[in-house]
Amino acid sequence: MSKPKENIFDFKLFKRLFEYIKPYKLVFYSLIVLVILLAAFSAATPYLTKYAIDNSIITREEKDFLFYIVMMLGILVVSTVFQLLFIYYATWLGQNLVVDVRIKLFNHLLRFKMKYYDNSSVGVLITRAVTDMERIADIFGQGLFMIVRDLLTMAVVFGVMIYLNLKLSLIVFAMLPLLLYATRLFQKYMKKAFEEVRTEVSNLNSFVQERLTGMKILQLFTRENIEYDNFKAINERHKKGWLKTVWYNSIFFPIAELSASITIGLVAWYGGLNVVLNEGGVSQGDLVAFIMFIPMLFRPLRQIADKFNTLQMGMVAATRVFKVIDTTSQIDDHGTYIAENFEGAISFDKVYFNYVEDETVLKGISFDVEAGETIAIVGATGAGKSTIINLLSRFYEIKSGMITVDGIDIKDVTLASLRTQIAVVLQDVFLFADTIMNNITLNHPEITEAQVYQAAKDIGIHDFIMSLPNGYQYNVKERGVMLSSGQRQLISFLRAYVTNPSILVLDEATSSVDSYSEQLIQNATDKITKGRTSIVIAHRLATIQKADQIIVMDAGEIVEKGTHDELLKKENGYYKNLYEVQFLKEHVA
Known part of the structure; x- marks a missing residue:
């Protein structure tokens, strides 16, 4: 030919x-x-x-x-x-x-x-x-x-x-x-x-x-x-x-x-x-x-x-x-419902998902979160914990099943309004080469400096920011290299807090901070999660114990559900073993 x-x-x-x-x-x-x-x-x-x-x-x-x-x-x-x-x-x-x-x-x-x-x-x-x-x-x-x-x-x-x-x-x-x-x-x-x-x-x-x-x-x-x-x-x-x-x-x-x-x-x-x-x-x-x-x-x-x-x-x-x-790789944004203030009731119904074809990551996940509840998701690395957060924010499309907030399929909600109602604090904090103020507000026109100051005082990090050269106008340089990992995490937490979200997600948010920063974040967590639906992916004992519900995952499936005390009572339970191997050592230390 x-x-x-x-x-x-x-x-x-x-x-x-x-x-x-x-x-x-x-x-x-x-x-x-x-x-x-x-x-x-x-x-x-x-x-x-x-x-x-x-x-x-x-x-x-x-x-x-x-x-x-x-x-x-x-x-x-x-x-x-x-x-x-x-x-x-x-x-x-x-x-x-x-x-x-x-x-x-x-x-x-x-x-x-x-x-x-x-x-x-x-x-x-x-x-x-x-x-x-x-x-x-x-x-x-x-x-x-x-x-x-x-x-x-x-x-x-x-x-x-x-x-x-x-x-x-x-x-x-x-x-x-x-x-x-x-x-x-x-x-x-x-x-x-x-x-x-x-x-x-x-x-x-x-x-x-x-x-x-x-x-x-x-x-x-x-x-x-x-x-x-x-x-x-x-x-x-x-x-x-x-x-x-x-x-x-x-x-x-x-x-x-x-x-x-x-x-x-x-x-x-x-x-x-x-x-x-x-x-x-x-x-x-x-x-x-x-x-x-x-x-x-x-x-x-x-x-x-x-x-x-x-x-x-x-x-x-x-x-x-x-x-x-010409690449068509956008999330379908055909929703007509504009979310202004979610109550925060979340439901995953038989959700299947895979990043790569024929490699299923979530295998029919189903769970419900009542409005105002705090749930913790635990499990080994690769169990699918962070994937749940990515799907809730519609960073990826599910293969089958349904995810709803307040009974509304998230596909029916406009993408911008959905993400506006969900604040996420990630383990790997990304800061832009800009001032602390701009990294907190991300140049949002409706977030004033006064709101940022008050939010920082509520969390207890206002004094830390003011101790830096130029305070809130301090340039953290590329990826925030001028700050420690704990300080970057505090800025990320404040960034989420100041948006006053309906749903708060903490994805290993305290895994890379020192004990002092962790205490600051824990105090802020108690304040911000009060009366607000919160999903916490963490391995720190304090956060897990206070959760209204703990979801235990393994290899893309939910293997256990319940409160901290309920799960500890299960003989040879996954969570109990995880607690004894990992959490108990931390608690003793």
Whole structure:
């Protein structure tokens, strides 16, 4: 079976990009006019030079000679102004188009399911949102309009050459097929080379991003030399990808220069021989004009190939960006019910779920939580505890079953209002490189500084925050590295508390804090959970004992339910064994 022919230009992709130009139609059409004018002016100087030589220099007519000089000077000034406007607004159009595409991409990324990020490289997505966007801007700033200008310039030069001297034109045209064929081969191989380059750039970005983020782990386990060798291998592949483009350029451009030089030599030989022998058909002005025209014909063709490199990189980048935009990985948000204040009655009814096909994580989970109750979920790592929280917040879609809050299927609740009513404090706290205040409010317009101050005082961490430089305006840097794990946990707890949620979720919220921070959080927990539905995933004894109900999970199933005292009474019970092995040691300590 024959391989399908590969298109050098993706017109469907161009058509899609043009959709983003609609808001800037005036600039786009103005650029088209400028392109036409620049092409028209391109042949004016050699044309006037021909007549200056034939009608003034040879005939020694000073008056006409000055006229030609003034005309050429005027055309030079006007062309320079048009060129300036063309370059500026072509780049302006490309940058404005990219702003719109990047906003759409980021907005799309904000709404992806967590499963998408589970299976995607952060470094690759950063490449799509940053580096690839600049390549798309180059399609218009340095690629498309430049190519159109050069093609029109060649068309004008073609026409003027034929008009001036057909014989000399035929000599020039005889050399063009070789260069056109070389250009087409060059474009074909450069497209493949740039696809490889973009892949290696993404791999390099992803590798560096992950290693910088996990630098502490690398150094703790003395992986520096191993990762250094891995980086050299990836960097070598990146280099080889670029060297392919350099190799193709090093072949093509000398061929283009050689073709132009040979053509000038043939024209000079044939035209000069005609002038010397006075055989007619070629004037001295024709000869000079054609020597000026040939670079103007061959150079744009070479530049088209050069700009085509830019165009190809932009097309490859646009293909990758639109692939992300076209990805349908959003949670279905077709709910119509807007939750303003849940009572907090939660029900899981025969819920099945799997992250990976054929690997069931939750196996028909069913339990009920009364409004205002505090339940604890315990179990070994991988039992499915955190999965329950992810499903309640609709970060993932269940395979079957139903989850309701106040008797309403959460799929019938708008996603934004559902998540507004649920506050989650995670074990792995994420803080942005911003102030403590902004990390608490997340720039929510309805949360005032006064509310934050009061909430911090209620929890008992106001003094701790005020002890930091600049207090609430203290910048915690990337991922909150300026704070200890316990301090980050306190900020995360305050962030949840200040939203006044209907349902509070604490996912191992005290597992990585010191005893002092734990006491602060425990006091705040008692305050915030009072009269509010709370789900606690924890292994600390104090939280478990106070829960109205404890759900014990193992391998995706609920194996026991009851209060702390009820579960301890079960002979050889899962919870009792867990308590004796884990909790009792902690209690004794």
